[in-house]
Amino acid sequence: MENLSLKQTVPRAEVGEVEGILFTKPICSMWNQVWKFKARPDDLLIATYAKAGTTWTQEIVDMIQQNGDVEKCRHATTYRRHPFLEWSMQEYSAVSYSGLELAEAMPSPRTIKTHLPVQLVPPCFWEQNCKIIYMARNAKDNLVSSYHFHRMNKALPDPGTWEEFMEKFMTGKVLWGSWYDHVKGWWKAKDKHRILYLFYEDMKENPKQEIQKILKFLEKDMKSEVLNCLLHNTSFEMMKENPMANYTTEFQGIMDHSVSPFMRKGVVGDWKNYFTVAQNKKFNGDYKKKMADTSLVFHMEL
Numbered sequence: 001m002e003n004l005s006l007k008q009t010v011p012r013a014e015v016g017e018v019e020g021i022l023f024t025k026p027i028c029s030m031w032n033q034v035w036k037f038k039a040r041p042d043d044l045l046i047a048t049y050a051k052a053g054t055t056w057t058q059e060i061v062d063m064i065q066q067n068g069d070v071e072k073c074r075h076a077t078t079y080r081r082h083p084f085l086e087w088s089m090q091e092y093s094a095v096s097y098s099g100l101e102l103a104e105a106m107p108s109p110r111t112i113k114t115h116l117p118v119q120l121v122p123p124c125f126w127e128q129n130c131k132i133i134y135m136a137r138n139a140k141d142n143l144v145s146s147y148h149f150h151r152m153n154k155a156l157p158d159p160g161t162w163e164e165f166m167e168k169f170m171t172g173k174v175l176w177g178s179w180y181d182h183v184k185g186w187w188k189a190k191d192k193h194r195i196l197y198l199f200y201e202d203m204k205e206n207p208k209q210e211i212q213k214i215l216k217f218l219e220k221d222m223k224s225e226v227l228n229c230l231l232h233n234t235s236f237e238m239m240k241e242n243p244m245a246n247y248t249t250e251f252q253g254i255m256d257h258s259v260s261p262f263m264r265k266g267v268v269g270d271w272k273n274y275f276t277v278a279q280n281k282k283f284n285g286d287y288k289k290k291m292a293d294t295s296l297v298f299h300m301e302l
Protein backbone atom coordinates (compact mmCIF):
# COMPACT_ATOMS: atom_id res chain seq x y z
CA MET A 1 0.00 0.00 0.00
CA GLU A 2 1.12 3.51 -0.64
CA ASN A 3 2.15 5.75 2.15
CA LEU A 4 -0.44 7.97 3.76
CA SER A 5 1.56 11.12 3.41
CA LEU A 6 1.01 14.33 1.58
CA LYS A 7 3.09 15.66 -1.20
CA GLN A 8 2.36 19.31 -0.65
CA THR A 9 1.85 21.50 2.35
CA VAL A 10 -1.53 20.74 3.79
CA PRO A 11 -3.99 23.33 4.97
CA ARG A 12 -5.57 22.80 8.38
CA ALA A 13 -8.71 20.68 8.54
CA GLU A 14 -12.07 22.38 8.42
CA VAL A 15 -14.82 21.23 10.73
CA GLY A 16 -18.50 20.42 10.45
CA GLU A 17 -21.14 18.81 12.66
CA VAL A 18 -23.02 15.54 12.91
CA GLU A 19 -25.91 15.52 15.42
CA GLY A 20 -24.36 18.53 17.17
CA ILE A 21 -20.94 16.88 17.49
CA LEU A 22 -17.90 18.46 15.82
CA PHE A 23 -16.00 16.40 13.26
CA THR A 24 -13.54 17.16 10.51
CA LYS A 25 -15.18 17.83 7.13
CA PRO A 26 -14.02 14.52 5.60
CA ILE A 27 -15.72 12.62 8.44
CA CYS A 28 -18.92 14.62 7.96
CA SER A 29 -18.92 13.79 4.24
CA MET A 30 -18.59 10.07 4.97
CA TRP A 31 -21.06 10.04 7.83
CA ASN A 32 -23.94 8.24 6.07
CA GLN A 33 -21.62 5.37 5.21
CA VAL A 34 -20.17 5.25 8.72
CA TRP A 35 -23.65 5.05 10.22
CA LYS A 36 -24.55 2.15 7.92
CA PHE A 37 -21.34 0.24 8.78
CA LYS A 38 -21.87 -3.51 8.82
CA ALA A 39 -20.36 -4.81 12.02
CA ARG A 40 -19.69 -8.53 12.35
CA PRO A 41 -20.45 -10.45 15.58
CA ASP A 42 -16.77 -11.15 16.22
CA ASP A 43 -15.65 -7.53 15.75
CA LEU A 44 -13.96 -6.02 18.76
CA LEU A 45 -14.36 -2.26 19.10
CA ILE A 46 -11.80 -0.15 20.97
CA ALA A 47 -13.55 3.08 21.88
CA THR A 48 -12.01 6.13 23.51
CA TYR A 49 -12.22 9.87 23.66
CA ALA A 50 -9.29 10.98 21.48
CA LYS A 51 -5.95 10.97 23.34
CA ALA A 52 -7.19 8.80 26.21
CA GLY A 53 -4.82 5.90 25.50
CA THR A 54 -6.25 4.36 22.34
CA THR A 55 -2.94 3.33 20.79
CA TRP A 56 -1.78 1.81 24.07
CA THR A 57 -4.97 -0.25 24.32
CA GLN A 58 -4.65 -1.24 20.68
CA GLU A 59 -1.10 -2.50 21.19
CA ILE A 60 -2.08 -4.47 24.29
CA VAL A 61 -5.05 -6.04 22.49
CA ASP A 62 -2.96 -6.91 19.45
CA MET A 63 -0.29 -8.50 21.63
CA ILE A 64 -3.02 -10.60 23.27
CA GLN A 65 -4.54 -11.57 19.95
CA GLN A 66 -1.11 -12.50 18.57
CA ASN A 67 -0.36 -14.53 21.73
CA GLY A 68 2.55 -12.27 22.62
CA ASP A 69 4.28 -12.60 19.24
CA VAL A 70 6.09 -9.26 18.89
CA GLU A 71 7.02 -9.84 15.25
CA LYS A 72 3.41 -10.43 14.26
CA CYS A 73 2.42 -7.17 15.94
CA ARG A 74 5.08 -5.38 13.93
CA HIS A 75 3.80 -6.54 10.56
CA ALA A 76 1.91 -3.28 10.04
CA THR A 77 1.25 0.12 11.59
CA THR A 78 -1.46 0.61 14.21
CA TYR A 79 -3.52 2.41 11.56
CA ARG A 80 -3.47 -0.66 9.29
CA ARG A 81 -3.89 -3.28 11.99
CA HIS A 82 -6.99 -1.69 13.48
CA PRO A 83 -9.12 0.37 11.10
CA PHE A 84 -10.17 3.73 12.55
CA LEU A 85 -13.89 3.44 11.81
CA GLU A 86 -14.93 7.05 11.12
CA TRP A 87 -11.60 8.42 9.93
CA SER A 88 -11.25 9.77 6.44
CA MET A 89 -8.83 12.19 4.84
CA GLN A 90 -10.31 12.11 1.37
CA GLU A 91 -10.05 15.86 0.88
CA TYR A 92 -6.46 15.96 2.06
CA SER A 93 -4.66 13.13 0.46
CA ALA A 94 -4.59 11.90 -3.11
CA VAL A 95 -4.40 8.39 -1.70
CA SER A 96 -6.98 8.03 0.96
CA TYR A 97 -7.65 4.89 2.89
CA SER A 98 -10.62 5.62 5.03
CA GLY A 99 -11.27 3.54 8.10
CA LEU A 100 -14.32 2.13 6.33
CA GLU A 101 -12.33 0.94 3.34
CA LEU A 102 -9.70 -0.68 5.54
CA ALA A 103 -12.35 -2.33 7.72
CA GLU A 104 -14.40 -3.66 4.83
CA ALA A 105 -11.31 -5.20 3.24
CA MET A 106 -10.22 -6.87 6.47
CA PRO A 107 -10.89 -10.54 7.20
CA SER A 108 -12.50 -11.47 10.53
CA PRO A 109 -11.91 -11.26 13.38
CA ARG A 110 -11.40 -7.51 13.19
CA THR A 111 -10.42 -5.03 15.88
CA ILE A 112 -11.69 -1.56 15.09
CA LYS A 113 -10.86 1.79 16.67
CA THR A 114 -13.33 4.61 17.20
CA HIS A 115 -13.58 7.92 19.06
CA LEU A 116 -17.34 8.18 18.55
CA PRO A 117 -19.55 9.18 21.45
CA VAL A 118 -21.78 6.27 22.37
CA GLN A 119 -24.92 7.68 20.72
CA LEU A 120 -23.14 7.85 17.36
CA VAL A 121 -21.84 4.27 17.32
CA PRO A 122 -23.32 2.62 14.21
CA PRO A 123 -26.39 0.59 15.30
CA CYS A 124 -25.01 -2.61 13.81
CA PHE A 125 -22.44 -2.89 16.64
CA TRP A 126 -25.31 -3.13 19.15
CA GLU A 127 -27.36 -5.45 16.93
CA GLN A 128 -24.40 -7.81 16.62
CA ASN A 129 -23.66 -7.56 20.35
CA CYS A 130 -19.98 -6.84 19.66
CA LYS A 131 -17.51 -6.67 22.53
CA ILE A 132 -16.22 -3.18 23.24
CA ILE A 133 -13.24 -1.99 25.28
CA TYR A 134 -13.57 1.63 26.40
CA MET A 135 -10.53 3.42 27.81
CA ALA A 136 -11.08 6.69 29.68
CA ARG A 137 -8.49 9.22 30.86
CA ASN A 138 -8.85 12.04 33.36
CA ALA A 139 -10.08 15.27 31.77
CA LYS A 140 -7.05 17.40 32.55
CA ASP A 141 -4.42 15.09 31.09
CA ASN A 142 -6.73 14.26 28.21
CA LEU A 143 -7.04 17.97 27.46
CA VAL A 144 -3.28 18.57 27.58
CA SER A 145 -2.58 15.61 25.32
CA SER A 146 -5.25 16.73 22.88
CA TYR A 147 -3.89 20.27 22.79
CA HIS A 148 -0.43 19.05 21.80
CA PHE A 149 -1.85 16.63 19.27
CA HIS A 150 -3.78 19.43 17.57
CA ARG A 151 -0.57 21.42 17.36
CA MET A 152 1.28 18.65 15.55
CA ASN A 153 -1.50 17.18 13.39
CA LYS A 154 -2.67 19.15 10.36
CA ALA A 155 -5.61 16.83 9.77
CA LEU A 156 -7.11 18.51 12.84
CA PRO A 157 -8.10 22.18 13.25
CA ASP A 158 -5.65 24.65 14.73
CA PRO A 159 -6.10 24.53 18.53
CA GLY A 160 -5.43 28.26 19.04
CA THR A 161 -3.75 29.21 22.30
CA TRP A 162 -3.74 26.91 25.33
CA GLU A 163 -6.28 29.19 27.00
CA GLU A 164 -8.55 29.13 23.96
CA PHE A 165 -8.31 25.37 23.59
CA MET A 166 -9.16 24.83 27.24
CA GLU A 167 -12.29 26.93 26.75
CA LYS A 168 -13.30 24.89 23.70
CA PHE A 169 -12.71 21.66 25.62
CA MET A 170 -14.87 22.83 28.52
CA THR A 171 -17.73 23.83 26.21
CA GLY A 172 -17.44 20.64 24.13
CA LYS A 173 -16.66 22.59 20.97
CA VAL A 174 -13.90 20.19 20.05
CA LEU A 175 -13.68 17.21 17.71
CA TRP A 176 -15.75 14.21 18.82
CA GLY A 177 -17.65 16.50 21.17
CA SER A 178 -17.67 16.98 24.91
CA TRP A 179 -15.26 14.86 26.96
CA TYR A 180 -17.78 14.98 29.83
CA ASP A 181 -20.65 13.60 27.74
CA HIS A 182 -18.35 11.03 26.15
CA VAL A 183 -17.09 9.40 29.35
CA LYS A 184 -20.52 9.59 31.00
CA GLY A 185 -22.36 8.23 27.97
CA TRP A 186 -20.10 5.21 27.69
CA TRP A 187 -20.20 4.67 31.47
CA LYS A 188 -23.99 4.37 31.30
CA ALA A 189 -23.87 2.13 28.26
CA LYS A 190 -21.65 -0.42 30.00
CA ASP A 191 -24.58 -1.58 32.11
CA LYS A 192 -26.52 -2.62 29.01
CA HIS A 193 -23.85 -3.88 26.64
CA ARG A 194 -20.68 -5.96 26.53
CA ILE A 195 -18.36 -3.10 27.42
CA LEU A 196 -15.15 -3.32 29.44
CA TYR A 197 -14.59 0.19 30.86
CA LEU A 198 -10.98 0.89 31.74
CA PHE A 199 -9.01 3.89 33.01
CA TYR A 200 -5.65 5.16 31.77
CA GLU A 201 -4.63 5.94 35.34
CA ASP A 202 -5.30 2.35 36.50
CA MET A 203 -3.37 1.06 33.53
CA LYS A 204 -0.40 3.24 34.52
CA GLU A 205 -0.63 2.24 38.17
CA ASN A 206 -1.14 -1.48 37.75
CA PRO A 207 -0.83 -2.56 34.12
CA LYS A 208 -0.69 -6.27 34.96
CA GLN A 209 -4.00 -6.14 36.77
CA GLU A 210 -5.69 -4.15 33.99
CA ILE A 211 -4.31 -6.42 31.26
CA GLN A 212 -5.70 -9.38 33.17
CA LYS A 213 -9.13 -7.74 32.95
CA ILE A 214 -8.71 -7.49 29.19
CA LEU A 215 -7.60 -11.13 28.99
CA LYS A 216 -10.68 -12.23 30.89
CA PHE A 217 -12.96 -10.06 28.75
CA LEU A 218 -11.47 -11.54 25.58
CA GLU A 219 -11.64 -15.05 27.09
CA LYS A 220 -7.90 -15.56 26.65
CA ASP A 221 -5.21 -17.09 28.80
CA MET A 222 -1.60 -16.05 28.92
CA LYS A 223 1.42 -17.66 30.52
CA SER A 224 3.18 -15.47 33.01
CA GLU A 225 6.36 -15.07 30.89
CA VAL A 226 4.28 -14.06 27.84
CA LEU A 227 2.41 -11.55 29.97
CA ASN A 228 5.70 -10.09 31.16
CA CYS A 229 6.85 -9.79 27.55
CA LEU A 230 3.56 -8.05 26.70
CA LEU A 231 4.04 -5.64 29.60
CA HIS A 232 7.53 -4.81 28.42
CA ASN A 233 6.56 -4.26 24.81
CA THR A 234 3.56 -2.09 25.59
CA SER A 235 5.42 0.21 27.97
CA PHE A 236 5.57 3.86 26.93
CA GLU A 237 9.34 3.64 26.41
CA MET A 238 9.08 0.67 24.05
CA MET A 239 6.09 2.01 22.13
CA LYS A 240 7.80 5.38 21.67
CA GLU A 241 10.60 3.60 19.80
CA ASN A 242 8.31 1.27 17.87
CA PRO A 243 7.82 2.65 14.32
CA MET A 244 4.70 0.51 13.92
CA ALA A 245 3.09 2.11 16.96
CA ASN A 246 4.49 5.65 17.19
CA TYR A 247 2.91 7.09 14.02
CA THR A 248 6.24 8.06 12.43
CA THR A 249 5.91 5.55 9.57
CA GLU A 250 2.80 7.12 8.06
CA PHE A 251 1.14 10.50 7.96
CA GLN A 252 4.35 12.33 7.11
CA GLY A 253 3.50 15.89 6.17
CA ILE A 254 0.37 15.63 8.31
CA MET A 255 1.84 14.85 11.71
CA ASP A 256 4.90 16.88 12.66
CA HIS A 257 6.63 15.07 15.52
CA SER A 258 9.15 17.90 15.86
CA VAL A 259 6.29 20.13 17.06
CA SER A 260 5.16 17.47 19.55
CA PRO A 261 5.76 13.72 19.24
CA PHE A 262 2.75 11.39 19.09
CA MET A 263 4.34 9.48 21.98
CA ARG A 264 4.72 12.64 24.01
CA LYS A 265 5.04 11.88 27.75
CA GLY A 266 2.68 9.07 28.63
CA VAL A 267 2.20 10.06 32.26
CA VAL A 268 -0.55 10.92 34.73
CA GLY A 269 -0.54 14.47 36.11
CA ASP A 270 1.24 16.35 33.32
CA TRP A 271 -1.66 18.83 33.43
CA LYS A 272 0.05 20.44 36.42
CA ASN A 273 2.67 21.79 34.02
CA TYR A 274 -0.02 23.61 32.01
CA PHE A 275 -2.89 24.68 34.26
CA THR A 276 -2.42 27.98 36.05
CA VAL A 277 -3.89 28.19 39.55
CA ALA A 278 -6.74 30.33 38.19
CA GLN A 279 -7.41 27.97 35.28
CA ASN A 280 -7.44 25.01 37.65
CA LYS A 281 -9.97 26.68 39.89
CA LYS A 282 -12.25 27.54 37.00
CA PHE A 283 -11.89 24.06 35.48
CA ASN A 284 -12.65 22.33 38.81
CA GLY A 285 -15.78 24.39 39.37
CA ASP A 286 -17.09 23.63 35.92
CA TYR A 287 -16.06 19.95 36.21
CA LYS A 288 -18.03 19.52 39.42
CA LYS A 289 -21.18 20.74 37.74
CA LYS A 290 -20.76 18.69 34.58
CA MET A 291 -19.90 15.50 36.50
CA ALA A 292 -22.54 15.88 39.23
CA ASP A 293 -24.88 13.38 37.56
CA THR A 294 -22.49 10.43 37.36
CA SER A 295 -20.85 7.93 39.66
CA LEU A 296 -17.70 8.08 37.55
CA VAL A 297 -14.54 9.00 39.46
CA PHE A 298 -11.20 9.87 37.89
CA HIS A 299 -7.74 10.09 39.41
CA MET A 300 -6.00 13.30 38.37
CA GLU A 301 -2.70 12.12 39.81
CA LEU A 302 -1.13 8.89 41.03
Ligand code: PPS
Binding pocket: 048, 049, 050, 051, 052, 053, 054, 055, 056, 141, 144, 145, 146, 148, 234, 235, 236, 237, 239, 262, 263, 264, 265, 266, 267, 270
Ligand atom coordinates in the same frame (compact mmCIF):
# COMPACT_ATOMS: atom_id res chain seq x y z
S1 PPS B 1 -5.23 8.94 19.43
O1 PPS B 1 -4.60 9.83 18.42
O2 PPS B 1 -6.50 9.49 19.90
O3 PPS B 1 -5.33 7.56 19.00
O4 PPS B 1 -4.22 9.02 20.66
P1 PPS B 1 -4.21 8.03 21.90
O5 PPS B 1 -3.42 6.84 21.55
O6 PPS B 1 -5.58 7.84 22.42
O7 PPS B 1 -3.46 8.87 23.01
C1 PPS B 1 -2.11 9.24 22.95
C2 PPS B 1 -1.65 9.44 24.36
O8 PPS B 1 -1.40 8.15 24.95
C3 PPS B 1 -0.06 8.09 25.37
N1 PPS B 1 0.47 6.73 25.24
C4 PPS B 1 0.88 5.99 26.29
N2 PPS B 1 0.90 6.25 27.62
C5 PPS B 1 1.39 5.31 28.43
N3 PPS B 1 1.89 4.13 28.00
C6 PPS B 1 1.89 3.82 26.68
N4 PPS B 1 2.37 2.66 26.27
C7 PPS B 1 1.37 4.77 25.76
N5 PPS B 1 1.22 4.81 24.42
C8 PPS B 1 0.68 6.00 24.13
C9 PPS B 1 0.64 9.08 24.44
O9 PPS B 1 1.91 9.42 24.93
C10 PPS B 1 -0.36 10.22 24.46
O10 PPS B 1 -0.41 10.88 25.71
P2 PPS B 1 0.47 12.17 26.10
O11 PPS B 1 -0.04 12.62 27.43
O12 PPS B 1 0.25 13.19 25.04
O13 PPS B 1 1.89 11.71 26.17
